[in-house]
Amino acid sequence: MSQNLSRWQAAVLGLVVLTSVALGGAGLVAVAARQGVWADTFEVAAQFPEAHDVAPGTPVRVRGVEAGQVVAVEYPETDGPAAAVTVRMRLDAKYRGRVFADGKAQVQSTGMLGSKVVALTPGTPAAGPLPEGGSLAAAKALDMAAAAEKVAAVADEAEKLLKDIRTGDGTLGKLVKDDALYTDLKGLAGEARGVAKKADAAVGKVEAEMAGVRGFVSDGRETLRSVKQGTDALQRLPVVRNYVEDAAALMTRPDCRRDAAAYNAADLFEPGTAILTEPGKGHLNFVTEWLKGVRNDKAEVVVAALCDPADKGQTPASAAELTKKQAEAVAEYLKASGAHKMGWWTRRKITPLGLGTGPSPVVEKDPLPPSYVQVLLFTPQ
Numbered sequence: 001m002s003q004n005l006s007r008w009q010a011a012v013l014g015l016v017v018l019t020s021v022a023l024g025g026a027g028l029v030a031v032a033a034r035q036g037v038w039a040d041t042f043e044v045a046a047q048f049p050e051a052h053d054v055a056p057g058t059p060v061r062v063r064g065v066e067a068g069q070v071v072a073v074e075y076p077e078t079d080g081p082a083a084a085v086t087v088r089m090r091l092d093a094k095y096r097g098r099v100f101a102d103g104k105a106q107v108q109s110t111g112m113l114g115s116k117v118v119a120l121t122p123g124t125p126a127a128g129p130l131p132e133g134g135s136l137a138a139a140k141a142l143d144m145a146a147a148a149e150k151v152a153a154v155a156d157e158a159e160k161l162l163k164d165i166r167t168g169d170g171t172l173g174k175l176v177k178d179d180a181l182y183t184d185l186k187g188l189a190g191e192a193r194g195v196a197k198k199a200d201a202a203v204g205k206v207e208a209e210m211a212g213v214r215g216f217v218s219d220g221r222e223t224l225r226s227v228k229q230g231t232d233a234l235q236r237l238p239v240v241r242n243y244v245e246d247a248a249a250l251m252t253r254p255d256c257r258r259d260a261a262a263y264n265a266a267d268l269f270e271p272g273t274a275i276l277t278e279p280g281k282g283h284l285n286f287v288t289e290w291l292k293g294v295r296n297d298k299a300e301v302v303v304a305a306l307c308d309p310a311d312k313g314q315t316p317a318s319a320a321e322l323t324k325k326q327a328e329a330v331a332e333y334l335k336a337s338g339a340h341k342m343g344w345w346t347r348r349k350i351t352p353l354g355l356g357t358g359p360s361p362v363v364e365k366d367p368l369p370p371s372y373v374q375v376l377l378f379t380p381q
Helices: 007-034 144-167 170-177 179-235 247-251 278-292 316-336
Strands: 041-048 059-062 065-074 085-092 104-110 115-121 135-138 256-264 300-306 350-354 372-380
Touching: 041 104, 059 085, 247 300, 247 350, 256 278, 278 316, 278 372, 300 316, 316 350, 316 372
Parallel strands: 041 135, 059 115, 104 135, 300 350
Antiparallel strands: 041 085, 059 065, 065 085, 104 115, 256 372, 300 372
């Protein structure tokens, strides 16, 4: 016997059905978005000697940030010493300009269960962007066998040394067992104490003479402090600070992440000038695209130029003027290309800095050309 639903019951049943369909659709959309079905993506590949536990769906991370997933693992066509497994990956489009041609890929284990991820090291902007479908080289893995051999060799040497000490063999063993040496050392220590007493008396006399010198030095320090305060105040004046740049303050920023693109000055300028060449403008066009991809409006750019100290064609004074003009030329070109624009009104600060013949106020991790121009991006953290 059937029973008809009232209008109110039918409405409630329809609402429940619609809600279930909507939740199911939202779940499908979330899963599809997770798999990158509708997202704007691009593909890259990596070559590995072996690809243990890597399969489609394995996460891919750039600098530890999840950026995509593995879509295919392809066995090499032929086996041999140079054969490699090709791992194809799909990355989110926002990383398209953040992975460069000299980047590296490495399979790593994560978590207690040792699940795998493919970790990408982006590389450097100077190497140029990685093309669509391009391939990354595998990072070198730690040679555990070689490390174990070195540890074993050190252990053998330590065991031999302890054996020589116990038996009195070798130089160290003889020193430990020789009682005459102990007697000589004890006598030498007594003589040293006598010399120390005489030296202490002499120091007391010198300290009395130094009292007057300390007063003179103290007055000198106060004078220098006053001069420095006046100089700092002068540099902070609006008219002066546009012409006086503190290289250490500009290039040393412990609270910022530092990214850099460095070029040989000869690749950007005509020899001995601050005139940009067409190939040089091409390099700077790439730098412009890199900077436009960083949307943090708190980040600042410093263009630093340095001249080879061994350049016989430049004096310290002319090198200071040359590097200043070169840094200004690069900064103006980047501004003209829109590298400093963050929106309709917001502008990123780009500061030129001429270092003359140096030295640079920072220790560079990577080797630089004798004469170079660096575009430095400092992003507050």
